Each structure stands twice: as C-alpha cells, then as structure tokens.
Amino acid sequence: MEHQALNLLEEAIGLHxxxxxxxxxxxxxxxxxxxxxxxxxxLHHLLKSSLxxxxxxxxxxxxxxxxxxxxxxxLRKLGCNLAAQRDNSRFFFIDMLMLQCPDEGRPSQKGxxxxxxxxxxxxxxxxxxSMNSVTIMIDDISLLEVAANGSSNDVLDFLHYCxxxxxEYGCTFVALDHKDIYLNGERPILILEMEYLADxxxxxxxxxxxxxxxxxxxxxxxxxxxxxxxxxxxxxIHNFHFKIKENSIEYFYPGTKT
Numbered sequence: 001m002e003h004q005a006l007n008l009l010e011e012a013i014g015l016h017x018x019x020x021x022x023x024x025x026x027x028x029x030x031x032x033x034x035x036x037x038x039x040x041x042x043l044h045h046l047l048k049s050s051l052x053x054x055x056x057x058x059x060x061x062x063x064x065x066x067x068x069x070x071x072x073x074x075l076r077k078l079g080c081n082l083a084a085q086r087d088n089s090r091f092f093f094i095d096m097l098m099l100q101c102p103d104e105g106r107p108s109q110k111g112x113x114x115x116x117x118x119x120x121x122x123x124x125x126x127x128x129x130s131m132n133s134v135t136i137m138i139d140d141i142s143l144l145e146v147a148a149n150g151s152s153n154d155v156l157d158f159l160h161y162c163x164x165x166x167x168e169y170g171c172t173f174v175a176l177d178h179k180d181i182y183l184n185g186e187r188p189i190l191i192l193e194m195e196y197l198a199d200x201x202x203x204x205x206x207x208x209x210x211x212x213x214x215x216x217x218x219x220x221x222x223x224x225x226x227x228x229x230x231x232x233x234x235x236x237i238h239n240f241h242f243k244i245k246e247n248s249i250e251y252f253y254p255g256t257k258t
Contacts, residue, residue: 008251009042012221012238013200015049022053022133024172028163030198032191034180037217039204040065041242041249043139043176047071048080050135050172051090057133059085060092060122062115064143068093077247092122096147112148112158119162123169132170136162141177145190152190163197179203199224207241215241219251 010016014023029046033039050059063071071093072082085091094115123134138144141155148154165171179191195201201222207215221238243250 008238008240008253009045009219009221009242009249010049012219012236012240013202013223022050022057022172024050024135024174024200025132025170026166027172027199028166028197029172029174029200029202030194031174031176031202031204032179032195033176033204034178034206036206037204039176039202040139041244042202042204042219043137043174044071044074044078045249046135046174047137048075048078050137050174051080051085054133056090056127056129057135058090058092058126058130059135059137060094060119062094062096062119062136062138062144064096064138064140064147066139067095067097079247094118096143112154113161116158116161120165123165123171134165134169135172135174136165138175141175141194155190156193159194159197214243216244217242218254 007016013029031039031042047059047061051057061071068082068086075082082091082093086093096115119136123131126134141159144158145152145155148158159175162173166173175194177191177194201220201224203220203222204217205220206217208218218239218241221236223236223238225236240251240253242252
C-alpha cells in the first residue's frame with residue numbers, strides 16, 4: 001500500500017505507461033506553485049525520472065533560481081548523482097545566475113534568442129539515440145521574465161521556440177512558475193497562455209483547511225489527452241496530498257493518511 005501511494009504523481013502524469021520509453025516525449029509539463037506551497041519538489045522528481053527513463057536520456061536544465069550544487073545536493077538525496085550525469089554528457093546545466101546577461105545594451109529578445117540557440121545547439125550535437133529522450137527544464141519562469149526585462153511577449157516567444165523542439169525532436173519541456181508573484185500588469189496573460197499551451201498542468205497548493213503536521217500540501221494534476229479527428233479524449237484531473245520527507249516525497253489521497 002505504501003509503495004502504491006508513493007507513485008500517485010507518476011500515475012497521474014502517465015509515467016507508468018509502457019507504450020514508449022518516455023511517455024512525456026513531445027509534451028509540455030507546466031508546474032505552478034505559490035508562496036505558501038513550493039512546487040520545486042515536482043521539478044526534482046521529474047528531473048530524476050527523466051534521467052532514469054532511458055540509458056541515453058538527456059536533460060538540459062536552464063537554472064535561474066539556484067546554482068548547480070543546490071540541485072546536486074537534493075538529487076543525491078533522491079538517489080541521483082547529477083555531477084556524474086553531467087560528466088557523462090547526460091545533464092547539461094545552463095547557469096543563468098553566472099551567465100552574463102546576453103542582451104545587455106540590446107533588445108531582450110536577442111538575449112533569449114541566444115539562450116534558445118544554445119539549447120538547440122546542445123540537442124544537435126547529441127547522439128541519434130538520445131534525440132527522442134531529451135528533456136528541457138526551466139526552474140523559474142518568473143525569473144526568466146526578469147531576464148527579459150519584464151517583457152511577457154519576449155518570454156512567450158521564447159517558450160514557443162522551446163515548444164517547437166517538442167515537435168521537431170520529440171523533446172519534453174518542463175517549466176516551473178510561481179503563479180501568485182505578480183498580481184497585476186501582464187502577468188495573468190502570461191499565465192493563461194502557458195496554461196493553454198501546457199499538455200499537463202500540475203498545481204501545488206496549500207491545504208484548504210490550513211497547515212497540518214502530516215500533510216504539507218495538495219497537488220492537482222490536469223492531463224489534456226492528445227485529441228485527433230477519430231478520438232476526443234476527456235481531460236483527466238487528479239487530486240491528492242503530499243508530504244515532503246528527507247529523501248523522498250509521499251503522495252496519498254485525502255483521508256487515507258493514518
């Protein structure tokens with residue numbers, strides 16, 4: 001029973017599917033959180049799952065929030081050695097904290113275009129066996145907007161460019177965003193557009209009843225099934241609670257925690 005509960009997130013996003021090595025290929029996964037409840041653990045979970053999905057899988061990680069040692073330390077607790085994966089050319093860490101702003105003195109769109117060219121350049125150098133097992137991750141879209149000098153349009157253009165890689169190469173695109181940081185201006189438009197583009201939307205929220213000792217928050221997973229002319233699949237929605245432990249995350253349905 002414990003083993004089943006720990007896999008609720010993977011079941012909700014289809015990682016237990018055996019139709020292909022990496023069921024998220026060609027899909028955009030958007031993780032939304034808030035000040036009260038961080039969704040970073042979902043990003044960590046998907047990072048580990050991506051690297052474990054196939055012997056030749058590759059992750060390109062665009063980091064705005066934290067340096068490499070931060071993620072290496074967390075993933076080691078989850079049983080994944082990022083330093084080793086980086087040395088084996090399976091984990092490419094693009095540190096936007098250390099990278100000089102590429103658009104200094106120029107329009108921000110040029111800077112984001114350079115970042116996209118860097119991502120695409122990494123993909124083009126990969127072995128053919130890795131082409132269909134590439135995951136692109138962004139740890140903080142809100143800071144991506146800061147890097148774009150506050151231009152939501154430039155951020156959306158960049159995200160659209162990244163999404164073209166999901167169709168051209170079968171890449172998976174995963175991004176984390178903080179929904180409640182900006183309460184006015186163009187931010188709601190950016191959020192709505194991303195939610196529309198996302199194939200899977202994962203929302204981390206606090207409990208409606210407030211803080212609890214054994215429950216740290218709740219996840220809502222909305223999976224928009226692929227629709228075509230013959231089949232129109234309904235949207236699947238999953239809701240469950242989670243508890244963050246030292247070396248793992250426990251997922252369980254409301255009322256099943258004893």
